[in-house]
Amino acid sequence: MKTLFLNPPSFEDFDGGAGSRYQATREVTSFWYPTWLCYPAGLIKGSRLVDAPAEHLGIDEVLAIAKDFELIVIYTSTPSINNDISVAEKIKDFNKDTKIIFVGPHPSALPEETLKASNAIDIVAKREFDYSIMEIAQGKKLDEIDGISYKSNGDIVHNQNRKYIEDLDSLPYVVDIYKRDLNINNYIIPYLLKPYVSIYTGRGCSSKCVYCLWPQTFSGNYYRVRSVGNVIEEVKRTLELYPEVKEIFFDDDTFTANKKRARELSRGLKELNITWSTTSRANTDYETLKMMKDSGLRLLVVGYESGNQEILDNIRKGITLDEAREFTKICKKLGIMIHGAFILGLPEETPESINDSIKFACELDIDTIQVSLASPYPGTQLYDLCIEKNYLVKTDMVNERGWQTCSVQYPGISSVEIFKSVERFYKKFYYRPRFILRILKKIIFNGEERRKILREGSEFKKFIANRKKVLKGIS
Numbered sequence: 001m002k003t004l005f006l007n008p009p010s011f012e013d014f015d016g017g018a019g020s021r022y023q024a025t026r027e028v029t030s031f032w033y034p035t036w037l038c039y040p041a042g043l044i045k046g047s048r049l050v051d052a053p054a055e056h057l058g059i060d061e062v063l064a065i066a067k068d069f070e071l072i073v074i075y076t077s078t079p080s081i082n083n084d085i086s087v088a089e090k091i092k093d094f095n096k097d098t099k100i101i102f103v104g105p106h107p108s109a110l111p112e113e114t115l116k117a118s119n120a121i122d123i124v125a126k127r128e129f130d131y132s133i134m135e136i137a138q139g140k141k142l143d144e145i146d147g148i149s150y151k152s153n154g155d156i157v158h159n160q161n162r163k164y165i166e167d168l169d170s171l172p173y174v175v176d177i178y179k180r181d182l183n184i185n186n187y188i189i190p191y192l193l194k195p196y197v198s199i200y201t202g203r204g205c206s207s208k209c210v211y212c213l214w215p216q217t218f219s220g221n222y223y224r225v226r227s228v229g230n231v232i233e234e235v236k237r238t239l240e241l242y243p244e245v246k247e248i249f250f251d252d253d254t255f256t257a258n259k260k261r262a263r264e265l266s267r268g269l270k271e272l273n274i275t276w277s278t279t280s281r282a283n284t285d286y287e288t289l290k291m292m293k294d295s296g297l298r299l300l301v302v303g304y305e306s307g308n309q310e311i312l313d314n315i316r317k318g319i320t321l322d323e324a325r326e327f328t329k330i331c332k333k334l335g336i337m338i339h340g341a342f343i344l345g346l347p348e349e350t351p352e353s354i355n356d357s358i359k360f361a362c363e364l365d366i367d368t369i370q371v372s373l374a375s376p377y378p379g380t381q382l383y384d385l386c387i388e389k390n391y392l393v394k395t396d397m398v399n400e401r402g403w404q405t406c407s408v409q410y411p412g413i414s415s416v417e418i419f420k421s422v423e424r425f426y427k428k429f430y431y432r433p434r435f436i437l438r439i440l441k442k443i444i445f446n447g448e449e450r451r452k453i454l455r456e457g458s459e460f461k462k463f464i465a466n467r468k469k470v471l472k473g474i475s
């Protein structure tokens with residue numbers, strides 16, 4: 001079947017596609033590659049991938065493209081599900097014979113609800129959907145395909161789950177699909193060099209953080225990795241296809257979850273003489289970090305999440321504040337930059353624990369931060385806990401513009417107070433003399449950095465103004 005993979009048109013600048021771990025319009029424009037859709041796109045000859053938000057395509061342009069396809073695979077998320085259903089319905093109105101499949105964490109966690117939500121959705125492919133989609137496109141009978149739920153004579157049928165893919169080397173290189181269907185200049189992450197290319201060297205994570213979406217609903221609670229040789233070959237292919245690329249980002253759930261393998265891969269990367277960045281937990285040891293740095297590592301994205309130990313214990317982060325301090329010290333010593341991720345509104349948050357997080361981030365004095373609101377996605381332990389304890393105040397997670405809103409409240413703090421604290425957090429961190437001095441140095445001595453900082457600064461101001469509008473709507 002002629003197959004179209006679609007990140008559907010959504011809110012303006014909505015970074016919620018098949019590569020985004022939490023889906024929202026960001027503080028500063030940002031788009032992750034729709035990597036999860038690229039694997040099956042690479043398995044199906046003659047397929048096409050359209051990333052509508054990154055291409056700024058509206059529904060009419062998407063309908064014009066969709067009319068040439070028999071099978072349409074839509075990547076959806078909890079914040080965008082209603083929008084994505086309406087896109088599916090418009091496609092179906094246009095051509096009632098088109099088969100529509102929904103994929104992603106949301107339909108993986110709620111297959112029955114997703115199918116029942118609209119007559120336009122024919123099939124849901126759960127968890128890793130690479131081979132499920134390939135088999136559907138090849139015309140295999142639906143009752144013989146693992147990992148899908150579908151409608152049959154008015155009933156909903158759930159086939160057995162598909163086993164997680166152990167041989168990740170058998171999957172195609174996503175960079176070939178980036179080259180075929182995407183424009184790398186559309187993909188910007190403020191803390192990464194531009195242009196960057198993102199690749200997964202493994203799937204899943206062995207940690208058990210209760211709020212974390214992908215491992216619980218999608219990629220699995222253990223870390224499966226590609227062979228070093230296979231990753232190196234894809235990196236070489238990237239350099240051939242994109243000689244202009246400034247940085248490769250290994251966007252595994254946690255690259256350093258398997259330290260031995262992180263070192264092996266670093267050894268292989270050293271010979272390529274590239275700049276790369278990746279993810280890490282805040283407890284990676286000196287030797288591993290040193291090897292990573294020596295092989296071209298520039299920056300780590302680190303989920304600190306909170307500066308309060310009780311909160312870290314509540315979310316099963318498995319890390320102490322002192323470990324995080326020590327790790328940060330080592331990174332600074334080695335010259336590794338850090339983008340630190342924090343979340344407000346995690347279980348049992350209070351005004352004091354938020355203050356602890358703000359103080360902790362300032363104490364660490366890392367390069368950049370991102371402050372998100374806790375998002376209780378269906379299928380996560382956080383969601384179950386919020387339902388059980390009545391912490392959930394709303395389920396839509398974003399407003400009508402795609403801006404994150406706060407869905408939770410706790411005995412010690414309201415959802416509005418949590419929401420407001422995000423702005424305070426950013427201001428306390430970024431308006432410190434030490435940080436401003438660092439930025440001024442960059443502005444004075446580096447023209448490219450100057451343009452980037454000024455653009456991001458003006459987007460950030462817009463973001464703060466927009467948050468005030470959201471606040472008016474909720475308080």
Ligand code: SF4
Pocket residue numbers: 205206207208209212213215253254281303
């Ligand atoms: S370590 Fe990171 S990727 Fe792994 S479960 Fe925790 S938050 Fe998720």
